[in-house]
Structures are given as C-alpha cells and as structure tokens.
Amino acid sequence: MTEYVVELLFEERIPESLVNKLKDKYLWFSLFGKRHPWFIINSDIGPMRTKLKYLPIILATSMAGPPEGDNQKRFLHELSLLSYDFFMFDRRLKTSEFKWKWSEEDQQTYEELKNKIGFRVEKIAEYSSYLLHVFWPVAVFNLDEVKDEIEKVRRGLLSAENEKDIKLAWEIADGYFEREEVKKMFKEKNVRQIIERYNEVVKAYIESLYEGMLGIWKEARVDFWFSLATKR
Numbered sequence: 450m451t452e453y454v455v456e457l458l459f460e461e462r463i464p465e466s467l468v469n470k471l472k473d474k475y476l477w478f479s480l481f482g483k484r485h486p487w488f489i490i491n492s493d494i495g496p497m498r499t500k501l502k503y504l505p506i507i508l509a510t511s512m513a514g515p516p517e518g519d520n521q522k523r524f525l526h527e528l529s530l531l532s533y534d535f536f537m538f539d540r541r542l543k544t545s546e547f548k549w550k551w552s553e554e555d556q557q558t559y560e561e562l563k564n565k566i567g568f569r570v571e572k573i574a575e576y577s578s579y580l581l582h583v584f585w586p587v588a589v590f591n592l593d594e595v596k597d598e599i600e601k602v603r604r605g606l607l608s609a610e611n612e613k614d615i616k617l618a619w620e621i622a623d624g625y626f627e628r629e630e631v632k633k634m635f636k637e638k639n640v641r642q643i644i645e646r647y648n649e650v651v652k653a654y655i656e657s658l659y660e661g662m663l664g665i666w667k668e669a670r671v672d673f674w675f676s677l678a679t680k681r
Contacts, residue, residue: 450490450491450492450624451490451491451530451679451680452488452489452490452491452679452680453488453489453490453491453511453512453677453678453679453680454486454487454488454677454678454679454680455472455476455487455658455661455675455676455677456573456582456584456675456676456677456678457471457472457665457673457674457675458569458571458584458673458674458675458676459669459671459673459674460671460672460673461671463669463671467669471664471665471668471669472665473486474664474668475660475661475662475664475665475668476657476658476661476665477657477661478653478654478656478657479653479657480649480650480653481649487657487658487661488680489508489654489658489677491512491530491531492530492531492624493624493650493651493654494508494509494512494531494549495531495549496617496620496621496647496651497606497651498549499617500601500606500607501598501601501602501606502558502594502598503558503562503592503594503595503598504595504598504599504602504655506555506558506559506562507562507585507589507595508677509528509531509549510559510583510585511582511583511584511585511675511676511677512527512531512582512677513527513528513531514527514570514580514581514582514583515570515581515583516528516551516555516556516559520580520581523580523581524551525551528549528550528551529549531549562589562592565592566585566586566588566589566592567586568583568584568585568586568589568674569583569584569674570582570583570584571584571676573676573678582676582677582678583676584674584675584676585674585675585676586672586673586674587662587663587665587666587672587673587674587675588672590659590662590663599655599656599659602651602652602655602656603652603656605644605648605652606647606648606651607644607647607648608644609640609641609644614644615640615644618640618643618644618647619635619640619643621643621647622634622635622643625643625646625647625650626643626646662675
C-alpha cells in the first residue's frame with residue numbers, strides 16, 4: 450500500500466512558501482481521535498469504486514495519470530495497485546469486486562468529466578519518476594454529480610443492512626483491523642464494526658479533501674489544479 454498526498458498547480462506565480470502554508474492550513478483530517486496531514490492510501494480506491502462513479506475516477510487518474518497515449522502502460526500498472534489484494538484467513542480472495550480493470554464505463558465517465566470540466570496533464574518534476582499526473586481543476590467539486598457523491602460519502606458508503614455491503618466489508622476487513630480482530634469478528638458475525646470504521650475512513654478522506662480545496666480556493670482567490678503524488 451502506498452500513501453498519496455496532494456500536489457497543487459497554480460496558473461499565477463504564487464510563492465512555494467504560500468502554497469505550503471495553504472496546504473498545512475487546510476489539508477488535514479481527523480480520524481479515530483487523531484489529526485493527520487491529508488493523505489490517501491491507494492488500495493482504498495478500489496472499494497470506493499464499488500459504490501461511487503466520479504470520485505474514484507478523479508482520484509485514480511490523479512494517482513496513475515491519463516488512460517491514453519504513451520502513459521497507457523504506466524496507467525494500467527498503477528491501476529492494479531488501486532485494488533485490494535489481501536489474504537483473508539490465509540486464502541486469496543478469488544472473486545474480489547475491488548480488482549480494478551479499466552472498463553468502457555470507466556472510460557465514458559472519464560471522458561464525461563474531461564468534456565465538462567477539463568484538466569491538465571503535467572509531470573511532477575521534483576519526483577525522480579517524472580511520470581505524468583492528471584491535475585483536476587478545483588471547480589470539479591462544483592459539479593452536481595460530484596457533490597452528490599460527497600454527500601453519499603458523508604451518509605456512509607456501506608450499510609450493515611445490505612447483504613452485498615456485508616460481503617464487501619468482509620473483503621476489506623484485513624485492511625482496517627489486526628488479523629486476530631478480524632477472525633474474532635468473523636466468528637461472531639460482527640460486520641457492523643468493520644462497516645462503521647470503513648465509512649469513517651472514507652468520509653475523512655473525501656470530506657476533508659473537499660473542504661480543504663474550497664478553503665484554499667477562498668483564501669488564494671485564484672483558480673488552481675490538484676493531483677496526487679506518492680508521499681516522500
């Protein structure tokens with residue numbers, strides 16, 4: 450699992466010290482009683498994709514770059530890292546719904562966002578990989594369909610009353626608890642705790658990113674683009 454952090458791109462010349470100040474001020478989240486500088490783990494994107502349409506595409510292409518042209522090979526390689534590939538109770542999950550193979554529907558969603566809002570494809574030069582990333586404009590959060598998904602995240606993605614969600618929860622359990630805790634919950638058929646923790650994690654990621662981007666936009670008073678890069 451790899452941690453990704455936010456990279457910002459401004460059209461106007463803004464001192465790097467101000468950019469860092471804005472990120473330090475706005476890009477934080479609180480999780481399980483602790484405050485963290487904003488980051489997201491790549492393998493959390495696969496589970497999100499089972500319930501959301503637009504936000505996973507925005508996050509995935511920020512991490513992996515555009516799914517076309519010379520970047521295709523790298524994109525498909527990175528995409529495979531955005532899915533869960535855990536062992537549960539020493540057996541591989543053979544039919545995981547989190548395994549992400551870029552589909553025609555994904556491509557259509559990507560093109561839809563591209564046509565509505567546009568973006569920039571740039572290299573993050575300070576990293577030795579010099580790989581391309583999609584930089585989305587902060588205005589992407591003004592799209593009704595994206596705001597609807599943010600509200601869905603706030604309400605909780607998984608439900609303990611939904612049989613399909615229960616199945617999904619058992620698949621992600623290893624990523625959020627120690628192995629012995631998972632075995633105990635599995636034995637007691639206690640999936641509610643897994644769902645509650647997962648919903649809290651996703652809410653922290655998405656809600657704080659959204660509110661952080663708006664906070665930066667209001668203070669900087671200029672439009673900007675954002676992407677995700679591996680944490681140094």
